[in-house]
Amino acid sequence: MAREIAVQPLSKVAFAGFGDVIETKDAEQRLINEGTTTRFHDLAGIDVADQDGRPLISLFRGQPFAFPVEITMMERHPLGSQAFFSLAGRPFLVVVAPDEDGRPGTPLAFLAAGDQGVNYAKNVWHHPLLALDAVSDFLVVDRGGAGENLQEFSYPGETFLIVS
Amino acid sequence: MAREIAVQPLSKVAFAGFGDVIETKDAEQRLINEGTTTRFHDLAGIDVADQDGRPLISLFRGQPFAFPVEITMMERHPLGSQAFFSLAGRPFLVVVAPDEDGRPGTPLAFLAAGDQGVNYAKNVWHHPLLALDAVSDFLVVDRGGAGENLQEFSYPGETFLIVS
Numbered sequence A, B: 001m002a003r004e005i006a007v008q009p010l011s012k013v014a015f016a017g018f019g020d021v022i023e024t025k026d027a028e029q030r031l032i033n034e035g036t037t038t039r040f041h042d043l044a045g046i047d048v049a050d051q052d053g054r055p056l057i058s059l060f061r062g063q064p065f066a067f068p069v070e071i072t073m074m075e076r077h078p079l080g081s082q083a084f085f086s087l088a089g090r091p092f093l094v095v096v097a098p099d100e101d102g103r104p105g106t107p108l109a110f111l112a113a114g115d116q117g118v119n120y121a122k123n124v125w126h127h128p129l130l131a132l133d134a135v136s137d138f139l140v141v142d143r144g145g146a147g148e149n150l151q152e153f154s155y156p157g158e159t160f161l162i163v164s
Helices: none
Strands: A001-007 A021-023 A029-032 A037-040 A054-062 A067-071 A073-076 A081-087 A092-098 A109-113 A117-120 A131-133 A136-144 A151-156 A157-162 B001-007 B019-023 B028-032 B037-041 B054-062 B070-071 B073-076 B082-086 B092-097 B108-112 B117-120 B130-132 B136-144 B151-154 B160-161
Touching: A001 B054, A021 B130, A109 A117, A117 B108, A136 B028, B001 B108, B019 B082, B019 B136, B108 B117, B108 B160
Parallel strands: A001 A157, B001 B160
Antiparallel strands: A021 A117, A029 A037, A037 B054, A054 A136, A054 B037, A067 A157, A073 A151, A081 A117, A081 A136, A092 A109, A092 A131, B019 B117, B028 B037, B054 B136, B070 B160, B073 B151, B082 B117, B082 B136, B092 B108, B092 B130
């Protein structure tokens, strides 16, 4: 049995509780470099600095998915946040779920615009990268270091279908 | 008097000593997410974790410069590294200088391709952001926190002209 989940626009308000939306909108602006650069300052809570952790910059190259997108599992990172920003300027799909006694509840689906990134807060259930339309590269800031930083959960007997 | 400096292609070898080139080329690759994502892993040394420091994600919107680009000053960040990746997929100019007794020496100029980022190592002299061709957004990872993290230096009586 598949349950349909409608995708909604990504916004700070809608995403509150799951992490940060990385965007220029409503950001603190600082004019620097003799006026040649605007700095939209401190847009995400990078939370990777336990005793063994350090921030990593990596590039992710994601194969594209197409609607309806089937969701059968979720994952989370107990030790660190994970930020994604599209380098293709292309919208991508952001699927998260509230925690319900150590397992993910019903997913919520957001469409990130090409100029929006996301930062999943530590321990927030989310689906692995879901690029759309074409193979897409993302800049990723997450945690490196010792410790088990991946939990996966398969929904038992349930499938969710993200529809546009 | 202006001295001409020819721009050269950006590569890990040429940029060694100044920081990291963030690119998929020659990176450690990990196939993840059931084969739907390639992770190009750990591409830059983010060096912001002193006692008072924390990593920031910000967006920089840079006004475009045009060749020949006049260089009269440099800056450096004594407390942390600073990484830039173009979100426009557009080449940009990377100007650095070796330290000579606490002041920047003669600049070197690199043309970063649209799919290359840079990470200036802590305390490396570099010019503020030099976008090219059009107003361009960059994702920036640098240091937040207490402490004086900016030094600027104006070349006395000298101007350098970066030529393509």
